[in-house]
Amino acid sequence: MPPPFDLPSAVLAAHLRVAGELSGDDLVEVEAEGTDGDSSTTTVAVDLAGATWRDLHHQLGPVAGALRLADARRATTVTLDGDELTVHADSGDAAVRLVGYHEAALGLLVDDPDADASAGRLIDAAEEAWQQRTLHGASVPVDDLLVPDRIVANCARLGPSPALVDGARTWSYADVEAASGRVSAALAAGGVGRGDVVAVVSERHADWVLVLLGVLRSGAVYCPIDPRFPAERIRQMVVRSGARVVLTDTRGDDLAARLALADGHRVETMAALLAAAADADADAAAPPVDLRPDDAAYIFFTSGSTGQPKASLLGHDGMRNHVAAKIADLGMGADARLAQVAPQCFDISIWQVLAPLVTGGVVVVVPQDVVTDVSRFVDLLDRERITVVQVVPSYLDVVIDELTRRGRAPAALRAVSVTGEALLPDLVERWFATVPDVPLLNAYGLTETSDDTCHQLLGAPPADGVVPLGRPVQNVTAYVVDADLRLVPFGAPGELVFGGVCVGLGYCGDPERTAAAFVPDPFVPGGTLYRTGDFGRWRPDGALEFFGRRDSQIKINGHRIEIGEIEANLRVAADDSDCAVVVLGRGPAARLAAFVAAAPHRPLARYRAALADVVPPHLVPSEFHWVDRLPLTDNGKVDRVTLATAAAPVGANRTTPPRLVTPAERLLAQAWAAVLGCGPDDIDRDDAFTALGGTSVAALRVVARLDGRVRAEDFLRAPTLAELATRLTHTGDRPLVHAFGEAAAGDVIACPYAGGTAAAFAPMAAALHAHGIRVLGCDRPADDVPADDVPADGAGLGGTDGVLTRTAHRIVDEAAHLGVREPVVWGHSAGAALAIAVCDELARRAIPVRALVIGAFALPADARLDTRIEQWHEGGAELARADLEAELAALTEPGASGDIGDLLDERAVRRYRRDVLAALHYLRERRVGPAVRVPAVLAVGERDHPLGPDDRRGWLDLVPGIRHVRVPDADHYFVQTAPHAAAQIVLDLGATIGPRA
Numbered sequence: 001m002p003p004p005f006d007l008p009s010a011v012l013a014a015h016l017r018v019a020g021e022l023s024g025d026d027l028v029e030v031e032a033e034g035t036d037g038d039s040s041t042t043t044v045a046v047d048l049a050g051a052t053w054r055d056l057h058h059q060l061g062p063v064a065g066a067l068r069l070a071d072a073r074r075a076t077t078v079t080l081d082g083d084e085l086t087v088h089a090d091s092g093d094a095a096v097r098l099v100g101y102h103e104a105a106l107g108l109l110v111d112d113p114d115a116d117a118s119a120g121r122l123i124d125a126a127e128e129a130w131q132q133r134t135l136h137g138a139s140v141p142v143d144d145l146l147v148p149d150r151i152v153a154n155c156a157r158l159g160p161s162p163a164l165v166d167g168a169r170t171w172s173y174a175d176v177e178a179a180s181g182r183v184s185a186a187l188a189a190g191g192v193g194r195g196d197v198v199a200v201v202s203e204r205h206a207d208w209v210l211v212l213l214g215v216l217r218s219g220a221v222y223c224p225i226d227p228r229f230p231a232e233r234i235r236q237m238v239v240r241s242g243a244r245v246v247l248t249d250t251r252g253d254d255l256a257a258r259l260a261l262a263d264g265h266r267v268e269t270m271a272a273l274l275a276a277a278a279d280a281d282a283d284a285a286a287p288p289v290d291l292r293p294d295d296a297a298y299i300f301f302t303s304g305s306t307g308q309p310k311a312s313l314l315g316h317d318g319m320r321n322h323v324a325a326k327i328a329d330l331g332m333g334a335d336a337r338l339a340q341v342a343p344q345c346f347d348i349s350i351w352q353v354l355a356p357l358v359t360g361g362v363v364v365v366v367p368q369d370v371v372t373d374v375s376r377f378v379d380l381l382d383r384e385r386i387t388v389v390q391v392v393p394s395y396l397d398v399v400i401d402e403l404t405r406r407g408r409a410p411a412a413l414r415a416v417s418v419t420g421e422a423l424l425p426d427l428v429e430r431w432f433a434t435v436p437d438v439p440l441l442n443a444y445g446l447t448e449t450s451d452d453t454c455h456q457l458l459g460a461p462p463a464d465g466v467v468p469l470g471r472p473v474q475n476v477t478a479y480v481v482d483a484d485l486r487l488v489p490f491g492a493p494g495e496l497v498f499g500g501v502c503v504g505l506g507y508c509g510d511p512e513r514t515a516a517a518f519v520p521d522p523f524v525p526g527g528t529l530y531r532t533g534d535f536g537r538w539r540p541d542g543a544l545e546f547f548g549r550r551d552s553q554i555k556i557n558g559h560r561i562e563i564g565e566i567e568a569n570l571r572v573a574a575d576d577s578d579c580a581v582v583v584l585g586r587g588p589a590a591r592l593a594a595f596v597a598a599a600p601h602r603p604l605a606r607y608r609a610a611l612a613d614v615v616p617p618h619l620v621p622s623e624f625h626w627v628d629r630l631p632l633t634d635n636g637k638v639d640r641v642t643l644a645t646a647a648a649p650v651g652a653n654r655t656t657p658p659r660l661v662t663p664a665e666r667l668l669a670q671a672w673a674a675v676l677g678c679g680p681d682d683i684d685r686d687d688a689f690t691a692l693g694g695t696s697v698a699a700l701r702v703v704a705r706l707d708g709r710v711r712a713e714d715f716l717r718a719p720t721l722a723e724l725a726t727r728l729t730h731t732g733d734r735p736l737v738h739a740f741g742e743a744a745a746g747d748v749i750a751c752p753y754a755g756g757t758a759a760a761f762a763p764m765a766a767a768l769h770a771h772g773i774r775v776l777g778c779d780r781p782a783d784d785v786p787a788d789d790v791p792a793d794g795a796g797l798g799g800t801d802g803v804l805t806r807t808a809h810r811i812v813d814e815a816a817h818l819g820v821r822e823p824v825v826w827g828h829s830a831g832a833a834l835a836i837a838v839c840d841e842l843a844r845r846a847i848p849v850r851a852l853v854i855g856a857f858a859l860p861a862d863a864r865l866d867t868r869i870e871q872w873h874e875g876g877a878e879l880a881r882a883d884l885e886a887e888l889a890a891l892t893e894p895g896a897s898g899d900i901g902d903l904l905d906e907r908a909v910r911r912y913r914r915d916v917l918a919a920l921h922y923l924r925e926r927r928v929g930p931a932v933r934v935p936a937v938l939a940v941g942e943r944d945h946p947l948g949p950d951d952r953r954g955w956l957d958l959v960p961g962i963r964h965v966r967v968p969d970a971d972h973y974f975v976q977t978a979p980h981a982a983a984q985i986v987l988d989l990g991a992t993i994g995p996r997a
Contacts, residue, residue, distance in 0.1 A: 183214020318450030336361030744772030859954030
């Protein structure tokens with residue numbers, strides 16, 4: 001050993017270097033234990049930054065002749081006994097690697113004890129070869145056909161099979177082929193060819209899907225643009241992409257005028273394009289295009305640090321590989337039904353459209369107003385029998401809240417992909433506590449690498465409390481490297497870089513940023529690597545783990561955001577004044593806050609408006625603050641921690657006491673406060689939700705807390721609490737009828753038990769779907785829940801102007817709009833009363849009823865019915881809560897599913913009590929009216945409370961000729977727990993329940 005080192009001090013210094021390399025920290029601590037008669041343990045800490053090997057020796061002082069070093073974080077120990085060095089690790093391979101790192105560090109020390117202890121490499125050629133050989137995605141053969149060609153082939157093969165669903169309409173594969181072919185032919189006729197860019201300024205709907213497919217088939221490059229972006233932003237994107245043609249779902253001349261595009265850009269409406277192509281030749285075939293794997297396929301814009309968005313250009317080969325990886329890892333087959341929920345400007349929208357069409361499945365476009373209403377969203381997952389869905393973690397959090405409230409998951413759901421933000425362990429735990437049988441796929445990647453490059457399939461919460469990014473997907477190479485693109489030791493932190501088929505073609509019109517991010521692959525001659533700017537490490541199992549960013553790029557609610565882009569545009573709006581943007585909160589509560597240092601102070605609304613004119617809504621901070629000057633750190637950089645700390649809490653800057661005037665305002669303030677983490681007394685009627693730090697995800701939480709009595713879009717139309725409160729009292733426009741599937745042979749209008757919703761009938765609907773029968777599940781209006789105790793006389797509940805009569809009127813309105821002609825009407829338990837009201841309303845409109853099914857509900861004679869009503873009034877909320885608990889217990893038995901709600905929610909108890917009392921009062925009053933002249937069945941589960949003659953007598957008075965059916969081995973909730981038996985009751989009503997000839 002070179003002086004002043006002896007072997008123990010050299011081993012300790014080498015070990016500290018190895019520990020520093022593997023931790024990524026300059027300040028290193030290890031536990032050192034002497035073994036020469038002194039077993040005391042001491043903490044050895046050194047600062048490696050700029051230190052030479054000799055400096056380390058001076059910091060360490062004398063070392064015992066024998067040494068035992070422990071590193072609890074990596075579960076390793078290093079022991080020196082004489083001249084024998086022993087390494088213990090959790091695997092033999094890890095121990096061998098650690099021995100090699102220590103030998104390399106000792107070699108560096110011996111070679112030059114005055115060298116920087118952090119310099120030099122610990123990894124040898126053998127490990128480099130091992131990393132390059134074993135840590136990549138599996139080498140998998142890909143489809144011979146590129147994605148557009150495979151979809152065309154499927155269209156020819158599957159013809160009449162359903163391919164695309166948007167609302168009440170379904171397009172077959174033949175329809176998709178014809179429409180997308182016409183788009184391709186029309187583009188070709190207009191001079192658009194391979195490599196030409198077509199910008200599509202459109203909302204998400206079926207025509208958008210058909211145009212997307214037509215653009216890809218034509219060999220052109222698809223470039224989506226959100227029509228809600230500011231006009232200047234849209235113009236920048238069109239120009240930067242080099243688009244020759246702009247297709248829009250709005251009036252083309254209006255958009256052209258807004259954008260003021262120069263010559264060379266043609267703006268057309270999608271409807272006109274489709275119509276012109278159809279008029280020219282209804283049977284016109286799309287001209288054949290010989291697509292090549294290296295052809296450009298699409299462009300997506302991402303936030304750019306210079307103030308201008310980056311236009312990422314991706315190829316067909318990478319798109320094909322990513323779609324194939326999603327199909328394989330999510331287990332998608334010909335029966336896949338995928339919910340297309342991603343905004344059109346998110347790159348994940350591409351695979352969501354294409355993957356189900358590649359497998360021969362169905363893509364279901366979920367309207368944005370449904371996405372922003374989580375209750376309707378979950379209803380749609382059930383109704384459309386969705387098998388696969390992908391969401392961002394912040395939205396998954398809200399979905400879990402809704403599933404917890406319902407007590408069940410969508411029946412057909414088989415896998416959920418999560419992407420766009422870090423997936424936190426507590427969210428994974430909540431998911432599997434709520435939905436234990438549906439796996440999560442954590443997906444990580446960047447737009448520049450054809451979307452996701454890593455997948456981690458989770459069947460349970462991670463045992464070590466860390467959710468990894470996962471292993472590289474098929475045909476993707478991954479490396480963890482240092483600043484010079486050299487591999488770091490296995491398990492050490494470094495930059496994540498990717499190569500292979502996934503790497504895009506660069507940034508349109510931006511050679512400088514392309515050269516910085518898309519670099520020659522030093523490990524594969526002729527290859528290209530993409531430098532992500534993300535830092536992470538390899539885990540022992542070969543999965544990648546994410547640590548953070550090297551720059552100011554962040555993600556909020558799935559949006560990729562460059563802080564520098566916001567600051568650059570804000571600086572222009574503030575006349576070159578100093579400004580900074582920081583992130584407040586984390587996870588679903590994360591939001592942007594802007595700070596402006598300018599004098600004299602001007603209205604902050606000016607800056608918000610100026611930003612909104614040039615950047616998308618997700619780049620406009622929720623909060624704006626004045627500061628005299630921006631705080632700086634010791635090295636002269638903006639002190640963002642101090643700024644985030646200085647952001648005032650809700651109400652802190654208020655100069656007058658907050659005011660809440662109406663009951664609706666107070667109710668809304670309570671919901672805001674619960675979501676924003678403040679008190680209702682901190683909120684004023686003139687406060688705007690976003691100004692208090694509310695985000696889009698926070699708005700969804702408010703919607704859920706208020707049972708959908710407001711909608712997410714209301715926060716934009718009525719930004720202040722007072723304005724929104726006026727909408728809270730007007731909820732009549734929320735649909736009550738939810739269609740499960742399409743009617744081919746007939747319909748069932750289904751009214752749920754007390755406390756239930758339309759989703760209660762999803763299992764029965766799934767069983768009837770194969771027979772062409774559509775179930776129209778019904779909800780009750782949320783605003784009919786009494787705020788106070790129910791009057792003893794049932795005022796407002798029964799009678800011709802009561803809750804059920806008004807609800808039945810709305811249900812029949814909506815059912816008629818959906819084309820119902822001669823339905824079966826099903827009322828389960830307390831829902832039987834609503835079913836009678838629906839039959840009455842159908843008769844009033846001369847709409848025939850095929851049959852009435854009453855599920856599991858006794859209607860005793862007059863005296864016993866009066867006693868039962870008195871018991872429910874006298875029992876109050878306590879009786880309702882006890883009954884509700886009993887129902888929930890029945891629905892949460894093994895194998896059962898339910899939709900009762902959160903027992904701790906007083907509103908759920910009031911709703912349940914309202915439903916029972918409304919049913920009882922209505923039936924008592926209705927029994928004196930004319931009989932319901934339809935064929936009727938009273939169905940009771942074999943394991944339910946048996947109904948005696950007196951329990952059925954009331955029904956015989958109201959519905960003459962009712963037939964009693966016992967459902968074998970079924971309980972009270974057999975529409976959910978025995979759905980096939982429930983479906984058989986409908987089927988047994990006749991050879992067909994469709995409209996009579």
